[in-house]
Amino acid sequence: xxxxxxxxxxxxxxxxxxxxxxxxxxxxxxxxxxxxxxxxxxxxxxxxxxxxxxxxxxxxxxxxxxxxxxxxxxxxxxxxxxxxxxxxxxxxxxxxxxxxxxxxxxxxxxxxxxxxxxxxxxxxxxxxxxxxxxxxxxxxxxxxxxxxxxxxxxxxxxxxxxxxxxxxxxxxxxxxxx
Amino acid sequence: xxxxxxxxxxxxxxxxxxxxxxxxxxxxxxxxxxxxxxxxxxxxxxxxxxxxxxxxxxxxxxxxxxxxxxxxxxxxxxxxxxxxxxxxxxxxxxxxxxxxxxxxxxxxxxxx
Numbered sequence: 001x002x003x004x005x006x007x008x009x010x011x012x013x014x015x016x017x018x019x020x021x022x023x024x025x026x027x028x029x030x031x032x033x034x035x036x037x038x039x040x041x042x043x044x045x046x047x048x049x050x051x052x053x054x055x056x057x058x059x060x061x062x063x064x065x066x067x068x069x070x071x072x073x074x075x076x077x078x079x080x081x082x083x084x085x086x087x088x089x090x091x092x093x094x095x096x097x098x099x100x101x102x103x104x105x106x107x108x109x110x111x112x113x114x115x116x117x118x119x120x121x122x123x124x125x126x127x128x129x130x131x132x133x134x135x136x137x138x139x140x141x142x143x144x145x146x147x148x149x150x151x152x153x154x155x156x157x158x159x160x161x162x163x164x165x166x167x168x169x170x171x172x173x174x175x176x177x178x
Numbered sequence: 179x180x181x182x183x184x185x186x187x188x189x190x191x192x193x194x195x196x197x198x199x200x201x202x203x204x205x206x207x208x209x210x211x212x213x214x215x216x217x218x219x220x221x222x223x224x225x226x227x228x229x230x231x232x233x234x235x236x237x238x239x240x241x242x243x244x245x246x247x248x249x250x251x252x253x254x255x256x257x258x259x260x261x262x263x264x265x266x267x268x269x270x271x272x273x274x275x276x277x278x279x280x281x282x283x284x285x286x287x288x289x290x
Contacts, residue, residue: 022209029208030199037199048204055208118195138192168188 005071012062025055028072031139032079038134039083041123050086054079069148073141077149080131121171129164136161 003011003023011020032054036047057078058065065074122130128150135146136157143161147154237246254262 016215018209018212018215021212022205025205025208026201029201029204031196033199033204034196051204052208052211056211059212118191122192122195133192137189138196140193165185165188172188 006067009062009065009067009071012059021059024058024071028075029055031072032075035076035134035139036079036083038122038138039080039127039131040086046086050079050082053082057082069145072139073145073149076135076139076141077151080149118168118172121168124171125164125167129160129167132157132160133164133168137165 003020005024005027008020008024011017012024029051033047033051036050036054037044040047040050054075058075061078065071122133125133131150132146135141135149136143141149143154143157146161147157150157254265257265
């Protein structure tokens, strides 16, 4: 029988069991790496570095995981913090997204090869809306869980998801068959 | 198509976009970077005690099954008094230096 996240966390805490932690990494690596790839705009190498840092921080701070939230929610929070720190270092966190959106959002100017490309439409969303949509719509977090991950009010998350969805729908409709 | 089913469709497409990322050695690289597990205190004590016992048995047999400690003490008492004092002072200094080094390393570790 497969062990639950709670069982594996308990094993790591009790016996410093590296095998149990490896199992946790295996179970969550895809979703964490996927989220980070979307956040860093598909820079795979940077996303994997951040994912590695996420899991190492999770290991070091595992005692602070009290099991109130899902383990995956806790991991997403660490991953988002790693991303924010990296973005702050590169001074890319705020500003560029909006400018890029304005510059590239016109469906008429979009590369025809990218039409119907949901991934591309996602990349055009501003960071705060993209993150909220990714967490709630793609990774299945509730609004409340996403608010905890992003450390922002619940109402803001709901607004960001709503606006993000609207923009995605508009993009996909605009890129629809001529 | 109503608003809700449009949203469901969009969410479904988003989930489809999130394809599974193959591990491809990622977990191994993370585990390699984990800090090494410290040797447990009781295990360290058992190892030290075991090594001491083994060393004592070896020395006992190498000394020809004699009371090597008693013989050693008897020989030591035959040495001139200044040499005995010097040995005592050296032993005291060694113990003090060891204690000081242990205290410094502990306080250094706490400061980190």
